[in-house]
Amino acid sequence: MKTKYVHGMVALALLAGLNGCKPKNAGSVVSGDAAAKVYVAPGKYDEYYNFVSGGFSGQLSVYGLPSGRLLRVIPVFSVDPEKGWGYSEETKPMLNTSHGQVPWDDLHHVSMSQTNGEIDGRWVFVNGNNTPRVARVDLKTFRTAEILELPNSGGNHSSPFITENSEYIVAGTRFSVPPDDKSGDVPINTYKENFKGTISFISVDKDKGNMDVAFQLQGPGVNFDLSHAGKGKSAGWFFFSTYNTEQANTLLEVNASKRDKDFIMAVNWKMAEKLIKEGKGRKQAVKYASNRFDEKTHTATSTIKNQVTVLDIRDYPGLVYMIPCPKSPHGCDVDPTGEYIVGSGKLAALIPVFSFDKIQKAIANKSFDGEYEGIPVIKYEAALYGEVKKPGLGPLHTEFDDKGNAYTSMFVSSEVVKWNVKDLKVLDRVPTYYSVGHLMIPGGDSRKPTGKYMVAYNKITKDRYLPTGPELSQSAQLYDISGDKMQLILDYPTIGEPHYAQAVSADVIKANSVKFFRIEENNHPYVAKGESNAKVFREGNKVHVNMTLMRSHLTPDNIEGIRVGDEVYFHTTNLEQDWDVPHGFAIKGALNAELLVMPGETTTLKWIPTKAGMYPMYCTDFCSALHQEMSGYVRVSPA
Ligand code: CUK
Ligand code: CUA
Structure with missing residues (x-):
C-alpha cells in the first residue's frame, strides 16, 4: 500500500495525532554485538537469499542475509x-x-x-x-x-x-x-x-x-486485500481479507471505512476444484x-x-463463507500449524485470531449471523480464537517463528510486536524507522519457519541515511530474534518500495544455479555457433547479422551495405563457455538500449537507422584487458 493513503485513512479515523509518530531514541537502540552478527567476511557467502519486492520499480531484488548486500536486481515487469x-x-x-x-x-x-x-x-x-x-x-x-x-x-x-x-x-x-x-x-x-x-x-x-x-x-x-492458503489441516482452504464491503465507488477513505467490521472470506478451494472437474x-x-x-x-x-x-x-453453497474482521482488514496470515488465522485491520486497535477448528464447527452448526450478498456470515465469536489486546496501532502483516510466536507489523505506531500464538500475550515490541509495512522471517509464512532473523520493510527513511535530496530510499531493517528480545542489528536501503519479501537458506538454491548455457544446445534460429558461421544476409528490407562475441572481438566487425530505413537485426551469440563472462552490445543511436548476452546465448537487438553515416558499435561489459578493442563499424548508405 502507499503510505499516503493509509495516512489519509488514519487521519479520518480520528487517529490523527498518532499519524507518523516517531519512536524515541532513533538510532540508539542497536544491539552492542550487531556488527559481529551481520558481518560476512569478504569472500564468504550469506546464509540466506532474500527476495524483496521492488514496489513501483516493477523489479525483484535479491539480497544476502544477514549482510544486507544487494546481489542482483531481477527485471520482471x-x-x-x-x-x-x-x-x-x-x-x-x-x-x-x-x-x-x-x-x-x-x-x-x-x-x-x-x-x-x-x-x-x-x-x-x-x-x-x-x-x-x-x-x-x-x-x-x-x-x-x-x-x-x-x-x-x-x-x-x-x-x-x-x-x-x-x-x-x-x-x-x-x-x-x-x-x-x-x-x-x-x-x-x-x-x-x-x-x-x-x-x-x-x-x-x-x-x-x-x-x-x-x-x-x-x-x-468487494475489494480483496491480502490472502493466505491454509496449511496442514486447513490446506484445502484459502483466506482472503476484504475491504470496501460497503461497495463504495468514491472517496473510499471515508465511504469504505464506515463498517465496524469487514470480512475475511474463507474459500473452500478443494470444493471449487471439484466443481470445475465436474464441468460446473x-x-x-x-x-x-x-x-x-x-x-x-x-x-x-x-x-x-x-x-x-x-x-x-x-x-455454490459451501464454497465461501464470510468471517467478520475489524476494521479495514489488510493482512491475513495463517500460522505454521494451519489452525490460527490472523486478521489485521488497518484501523483496528487489536488483532483478531481465528480458529480453523471453530470455523469448521460454526459451519457445521450454522452459527451464522445472516448473510452478506447471499454469502453466509459466520458469527464473529463462533470463529474467534481470541484477540491480541493493545498490540499497537495499525496492524498490517504477521509472520511466525519456530517457537510458536507471531510478529506483527504496526504501521501507525511504527513498531514490530511479538506475541505468543497460544496465549495471545504481547511479549516484546521494537520500534522501526519508520512506518513498517511488511515484515519477513525466513520461512515465516510456511510450515517450517526459522527463528534467527526478522526483517522489517519500512516505507519511510527520514534521518536514517545521508540525505539524497527530496526522495530517500525506502529501507529494510534486520532484527536478531533468537533471544527473548528482538534486537536491531542492521539498516540497508532497498530498490523501489519494498512490500513483501521471502527468504530461504542459500543451500536450497545455490547448488542448482546455472553457470552458463551450452553452446551446442543453443537452438536460436539465428545462432552462429562459431566465428566461421557469422554472416550478414538480407531478406527484402530486413538485414540479419548473425554475429559472434568472443574475447575480444565482434565477428563481423565491419558491416557495409546497410541502407537508411532497413530493419537491422543484430543476433549476437556469446561464444564463451565459462561462468561470469557476459558480453554486451550497443550501437550509436539505437532506440532499444543495449544487450547483455550470457555465455552460450543468442540475443537480438533491432535497429532502424534513420540517417546515412558511420555507426560505431561495441561491447558494453568490461570483459578482458582488450575490452575497449571489442568494437566495430556499421556503414549506412542513403536509401
Ligand atoms: S501491501 Cu501491506 S505494506 Cu501491497 Cu502487501 Cu505494501
Ligand atoms: Cu566483451 Cu567487453
Whole structure:
C-alpha cells in the first residue's frame, strides 16, 4: 500500500495525532554485538537469499542475509537497460498484454514455491498490481520465465499466494470491475450492479512451473486485500481479507471505512476444484496474454488466450463463507500449524485470531449471523480464537517463528510486536524507522519457519541515511530474534518500495544455479555457433547479422551495405563457455538500449537507422584487458 493513503485513512479515523509518530531514541537502540552478527567476511557467502519486492520499480531484488548486500536486481515487469530486458527481441514478448506492451508494473508480493508447506527453492512468483499480471522467476537462472495476464481484474493486489504443494497461486482483484465480456462503459455509480470481485486460481505445472488461469471465482464488488492458503489441516482452504464491503465507488477513505467490521472470506478451494472437474461453471469470453520464455531457444512467445471458466460464488453453497474482521482488514496470515488465522485491520486497535477448528464447527452448526450478498456470515465469536489486546496501532502483516510466536507489523505506531500464538500475550515490541509495512522471517509464512532473523520493510527513511535530496530510499531493517528480545542489528536501503519479501537458506538454491548455457544446445534460429558461421544476409528490407562475441572481438566487425530505413537485426551469440563472462552490445543511436548476452546465448537487438553515416558499435561489459578493442563499424548508405 502507499503510505499516503493509509495516512489519509488514519487521519479520518480520528487517529490523527498518532499519524507518523516517531519512536524515541532513533538510532540508539542497536544491539552492542550487531556488527559481529551481520558481518560476512569478504569472500564468504550469506546464509540466506532474500527476495524483496521492488514496489513501483516493477523489479525483484535479491539480497544476502544477514549482510544486507544487494546481489542482483531481477527485471520482471519493467524494462531494464542493464540487461536489455524488454529491449531485446527475445524478451519483448514477455511484457505483452491485451493492451499491448506494458513496460512497467507495481510489484508487491513474493511467494516462493513450496513442497509439503516448505520452500523448495524452484521458483519465485510475484504480482503486477497495475495491469493485472503474475510472473514466475526461475531460480536456476534468476530470470523471469513467465508472465501471465489476468482477465476480469483491476489491481492485482491480493496475489500471488501459494498452496502448500504449489498446486495454485491465487490472485484477488483489488478493484472490482465490470467483467471483461460486459462493456466497462457504464456509469460508475452503477457499481453495485455492474462491478464484480474476482479471484483467479492459477494452476502451476508440477515439473515446468507453467501457469494458466485454471478458473475464477466471481462475487459481489468487494475489494480483496491480502490472502493466505491454509496449511496442514486447513490446506484445502484459502483466506482472503476484504475491504470496501460497503461497495463504495468514491472517496473510499471515508465511504469504505464506515463498517465496524469487514470480512475475511474463507474459500473452500478443494470444493471449487471439484466443481470445475465436474464441468460446473460458465465459460466466459476474455482476452489475456500468456508469455513464456522457451528454454530451448531462449526466446519468449506471447499467446493471447480467450476464455476462462467462472464460478459465481453465490451459486455454490459451501464454497465461501464470510468471517467478520475489524476494521479495514489488510493482512491475513495463517500460522505454521494451519489452525490460527490472523486478521489485521488497518484501523483496528487489536488483532483478531481465528480458529480453523471453530470455523469448521460454526459451519457445521450454522452459527451464522445472516448473510452478506447471499454469502453466509459466520458469527464473529463462533470463529474467534481470541484477540491480541493493545498490540499497537495499525496492524498490517504477521509472520511466525519456530517457537510458536507471531510478529506483527504496526504501521501507525511504527513498531514490530511479538506475541505468543497460544496465549495471545504481547511479549516484546521494537520500534522501526519508520512506518513498517511488511515484515519477513525466513520461512515465516510456511510450515517450517526459522527463528534467527526478522526483517522489517519500512516505507519511510527520514534521518536514517545521508540525505539524497527530496526522495530517500525506502529501507529494510534486520532484527536478531533468537533471544527473548528482538534486537536491531542492521539498516540497508532497498530498490523501489519494498512490500513483501521471502527468504530461504542459500543451500536450497545455490547448488542448482546455472553457470552458463551450452553452446551446442543453443537452438536460436539465428545462432552462429562459431566465428566461421557469422554472416550478414538480407531478406527484402530486413538485414540479419548473425554475429559472434568472443574475447575480444565482434565477428563481423565491419558491416557495409546497410541502407537508411532497413530493419537491422543484430543476433549476437556469446561464444564463451565459462561462468561470469557476459558480453554486451550497443550501437550509436539505437532506440532499444543495449544487450547483455550470457555465455552460450543468442540475443537480438533491432535497429532502424534513420540517417546515412558511420555507426560505431561495441561491447558494453568490461570483459578482458582488450575490452575497449571489442568494437566495430556499421556503414549506412542513403536509401
Ligand atoms: S501491501 Cu505494501 S505494506 Cu501491497 Cu502487501 Cu501491506
Ligand atoms: Cu566483451 Cu567487453
